Amino acid sequence: MSIWAIIAIIAATFMGMEVFAWALHKYVMHGFGWAWHRDHHEPHDNALERNDLYAIVGVVMSVSMFALGSPLVRGTNAWEPATWIGAGILLYGIVYTLIHDGLVHQRYFRYVPKRGYAKRLVQSHKLHHATVGKEGGVSFGFVFARAPAKLKAELKRQREAGIAVVRDSAGA
Secondary structure (H helix, E strand, C coil), X not given: CXXXXXXXXXXXXXXXXXXXXXXXXXXXXXXXXXXXXXXHHCCCCCCCCHHHHHHHHHHHXXXXXXXXXXXXXXXXXXXXXXXXXXXXXXXXXXXXHHHHHHHHCCCCCXXXXXXXXXXXXXXXXXXXXXXXXXXXXXXXXXXXXXXXXHHHHHHXXXXXXXXXXXXXXXXX
16 A cells, blocks of 8 residues: 555544534434533533443444454455544544643643634634533534534524524634
């Protein structure tokens, strides 16, 4: 397999993981999986959250792909692209952890971006947390962030339509 094919598989997987994560967040975490995700939206002083169990889902997906691509595990039935899919999932998990848990929620380090895309990521995710409960909401992705002004307008529309309860501090 060429290096360009490997890079393409990793990049496509990374981008696909953002789509997968968006859907998981919107339809599972804010749906039937709310019991695991709720504590992430509520104030607490715990080092870990029940929501952290979702990271295990990503780990299982990545390890499973590495296993499917490994000749040590599957012998001649190993499928090499699975290794690089596993690497793309792993890369997404690392970036997610650094951005979401580190930068946005400051679980690992303290840094508040003043400008640029990092500031936009923080603002977008803070607007995600502007709703009370699991209903409604905006910005379900983790790496790609829409403009905060558009997200505020959407929150305002949701509040006016009775879809979501929005905290007053959100400015929507």
